[in-house]
Amino acid sequence: MQEIKQGKSENAWLVWAPRRQRAGKRQRPDLLKELExxxxxxxxxxxxxxxNxxxxxxxxTVIGKGVIExxxxxxxxxxxxxxxxxxLLRPKQQLNLEQELGVKVLDRREVILDIFAQRARTxxxxxxxxxxxxxxxxxRLVGTRKDLSRLGGGIGTRGPGEKKLEEDRRKIRTIMKQIEEELTVVRRTRTLHYERRKEVGYPVVAIVGYTNAGKSTLFNRMTGAEVFVADQLFATLDPTARxxxxxxxxxxxxVDTVGFIHELPxxxxxxxxxxxxxxxxADLLLHVVDGSxxxxxxxxxxxxxxxxELAFTDKPSLLVLNKCDLGAVFPGNSDWADAYTVSARSGDGIDTLLEAIERELSAHHAERQI
Ligand SMILES: Nc1nc2c(ncn2[C@@H]2O[C@H](COP(=O)(O)OP(=O)(O)OP(=O)(O)O)[C@@H](O)[C@H]2O)c(=O)[nH]1
Ligand SMILES: [Mg+2]
Known part of the structure; x- marks a missing residue:
C-alpha cells in the first residue's frame, strides 16, 4: 500500500461488479489491478x-441490497x-449508492478525470x-436537482468544486463555450509549432503506448532528456518533443505522448x-509495450x-517490447516476431532500435520521393 507523502490521503475501497461472463467471452483480470x-x-x-x-x-444501485449492507x-x-x-455508474446510481453508504462514491471515469486534473501543466x-x-x-445535473447534493468532487478536494456544481446547465454551457474558443486559439499556436518543425525538415518519430509502459523512460534514454518518469498511471499528459x-x-x-488506457471516459x-x-x-510510430x-x-x-480510431493504422510503426530486464516474461505471440525487445532502464537493445528507426525513416523517405 502506498503512503501518500503530501496532504491527507483518502482511504479508498474498490468494488468490481462484473456481469457473469457468457461462455467464450474473456474477462480482463487485470482491470481491478488497473483501478488500484x-x-x-x-x-x-x-x-x-x-x-461481486x-x-x-x-x-x-448496480449491486444488490445484501451486498450493499x-x-x-x-x-x-x-x-x-x-x-x-x-x-461505470449512472448519475442516479452514484447518488443512490452515496446515500446508502454515507460516503463519497466514484467510478473509474471520475478517477481518471481527477488524475488528469492533477497532472495537466500546459x-x-x-x-x-x-x-x-x-x-x-x-x-450529472440532468434530471433530479438532488444530484447537487452529492458529497463532493473527486479524491481530495480537486475538481471544479461545489460552487461550480451549483451553477445551472446554461451557465456551464456558456463557460464551456468560452473554454472551447480559447482552446481553438491555443491549438492553432500548437499546430504552428508542429508546422515550423516540419519546415526544418526533420522526420518526426512519436512514442505511443499504454500508460506506464515506459514511454518517457525510453524517450529520456534515447534523447538524454529528463522528462518526469514515475511508476504511476498518466505520469505524462502533455506531449514533449526533443x-x-x-x-x-x-x-x-x-515526441513523447500521453499514455493510452482502456475505457477512457x-x-x-x-x-x-x-x-x-x-x-x-509523425513519420514513424514507436508503439511501446510493457512486455513484463x-x-x-x-x-x-x-x-x-x-x-x-485516429486513422493512424497506415503509419509505419515499430513494436517495442520494453522492460526486458524484468525477465523472460514475454508471451510467445507470433504477431510480435518483428518486435524490438529493449530495456529503457538498462539501455539493452536501444542501439538496435535506433538503427531500425533510421532504416524505417530512410525507407519511408525514399518512398515519399518517388
Ligand atoms: N524494470 C524496468 N522498469 C522500467 C523500464 N522502463 C520504464 N520502467 C519503469 O516503469 C514505470 C513507468 O515508466 P514511464 O517512463 O513513466 O512510463 P510511461 O509510459 O511514460 O507512463 P505514462 O506517462 O504514465 O503513460 C517507471 O517506474 C519506470 O521506472 C524498463 O525498461 N525496465
Ligand atoms: Mg510518460
Whole structure:
C-alpha cells in the first residue's frame, strides 16, 4: 500500500461488479489491478477491494441490497472515505449508492478525470481537463436537482468544486463555450509549432503506448532528456518533443505522448485525441509495450483500437517490447516476431532500435520521393 507523502490521503475501497461472463467471452483480470493503480495515482490509499459477480445489474444501485449492507459495514469498520467502482455508474446510481453508504462514491471515469486534473501543466491541457470536468458535471445535473447534493468532487478536494456544481446547465454551457474558443486559439499556436518543425525538415518519430509502459523512460534514454518518469498511471499528459540523434549522425524529432488506457471516459476522449493530434505529423510510430505485464496483449489491443480510431493504422510503426530486464516474461505471440525487445532502464537493445528507426525513416523517405 502506498503512503501518500503530501496532504491527507483518502482511504479508498474498490468494488468490481462484473456481469457473469457468457461462455467464450474473456474477462480482463487485470482491470481491478488497473483501478488500484488509478486510485493510487489520484492520491488515494487503498484499504481493500471486493469483486461481486452479478447475474444482472441492479438498475438503481448496480449491486444488490445484501451486498450493499455488507459494504456499508466494511466502510464503517475501516473508516473508508471513498468507494470506487470499476463499473461505470449512472448519475442516479452514484447518488443512490452515496446515500446508502454515507460516503463519497466514484467510478473509474471520475478517477481518471481527477488524475488528469492533477497532472495537466500546459494551458491547453488545463483547459481540456476543465472542459471535460464541466461536461461530466453537466451530465450529472440532468434530471433530479438532488444530484447537487452529492458529497463532493473527486479524491481530495480537486475538481471544479461545489460552487461550480451549483451553477445551472446554461451557465456551464456558456463557460464551456468560452473554454472551447480559447482552446481553438491555443491549438492553432500548437499546430504552428508542429508546422515550423516540419519546415526544418526533420522526420518526426512519436512514442505511443499504454500508460506506464515506459514511454518517457525510453524517450529520456534515447534523447538524454529528463522528462518526469514515475511508476504511476498518466505520469505524462502533455506531449514533449526533443531532438533525436540517429546512428548515422542524422537527426529526427522524438515526441513523447500521453499514455493510452482502456475505457477512457468519453468526456476525456476529446482532450486525449487532441493531445495525440501531433502524432498525425509523425513519420514513424514507436508503439511501446510493457512486455513484463500480464496484460501486455490486451494493452496492445487497446492501443491499436485508438490508433485505428485516429486513422493512424497506415503509419509505419515499430513494436517495442520494453522492460526486458524484468525477465523472460514475454508471451510467445507470433504477431510480435518483428518486435524490438529493449530495456529503457538498462539501455539493452536501444542501439538496435535506433538503427531500425533510421532504416524505417530512410525507407519511408525514399518512398515519399518517388
Ligand atoms: N524494470 C524496468 N522498469 C522500467 C523500464 N522502463 C520504464 N520502467 C519503469 O516503469 C514505470 C513507468 O515508466 P514511464 O517512463 O513513466 O512510463 P510511461 O509510459 O511514460 O507512463 P505514462 O506517462 O504514465 O503513460 C517507471 O517506474 C519506470 O521506472 C524498463 O525498461 N525496465
Ligand atoms: Mg510518460
Amino acid at each position: 493503480a488509478l486510485v493510487k495515482a489520484a492520491g488515494g490509499t487503498i484499504l481493500g477491494s471486493q469483486t 459477480m452479478l447475474k444482472v445489474e441492479h438498475p438503481g 455488507l459494504l456499508k459495514a466494511t466502510v464503517e469498520e475501516n473508516e473508508i472515505d471513498v468507494v470506487v467502482f470499476q463499473n 494551458r491547453e491541457g488545463k483547459l481540456q481537463v476543465e472542459l471535460a470536468q464541466l461536461s461530466f458535471k453537466s451530465g 531532438k533525436l540523434r540517429l546512428p548515422s549522425g542524422n537527426e529526427a524529432i522524438l 468519453t468526456e476525456l476522449r476529446q482532450a486525449f485525441l487532441a493531445t495525440l493530434e501531433g502524432i498525425g505529423e 505485464s500480464d496484460a501486455a496483449e490486451a494493452n496492445v489491443q487497446s492501443v491499436e483500437m485508438i490508433l485505428n
